[in-house]
Amino acid sequence: MPPKRPVVAPHLSPVVLGHLAPGSEADLLSGDDVEGLEIEGVTVERLDLTGVTIRESRVVALAAGEAELRSARLLETRIERPNIPVLRGGRGSWHDVVLEGGRLGASELYDSSWRSVHVVACKLGYVNLRGAHLRDVLFTDCTIDELDLVQAKLDRVAFADTTVGRLDVRDATLTDVDLRGAELDGIDGVASLRGATIDGHQLVRLAPLLAREIGLRVE
16 A cells, blocks of 8 residues: 655745835725735724735734625735624635734635635634635634635645634535644534545544444444
8 A cells, every 4th residue: 555645734925024104094995906005903884895906015903893805805915903793705815815813703705715824813703715715724723613615625724723613514625634733513514524634533523423424323
């Protein structure tokens, strides 16, 4: 039998920002693209960034009751300590992004493209990544109530010290997905876990689900 191929870890490009010009709330509310700015301490009821590109920027302590990021592009950007109960960001592109230390509630991120994304120390509610393509993505020290990956494609995605209340991978395609660092409370679509790596303790917890999936009777 040939040796097993080790799981390949996410390849994360460092987000190194040089000198950034100071930005303001007006830069986010204008609806124009944002590039090379540092914007801190913005509090608004509603933020509309539909179709906007945010490039080589740092956004810190953004609080918005709801945010529209549909078809928005985040490129080489850091988002730190956001507080957004409702986020609508379907069909967006996140490439070389760090999302760190914040709270996102119901997040509609379906059909998105994520490349080299690091989500760190975040509390996330329902995260809808249905139909998304995630490549080189790492979740570190996060708490996620529900992660919906139905029909998503995942390549080199890993979890470190992260709790997921419910994971849904029905009809997802997984390649080099490392779940060993995740505390999983429930999984839908265990038959679609092909291509994922788990540890022995997780296997024991998943055994009843796997048995039910294949119609195995245990007495």
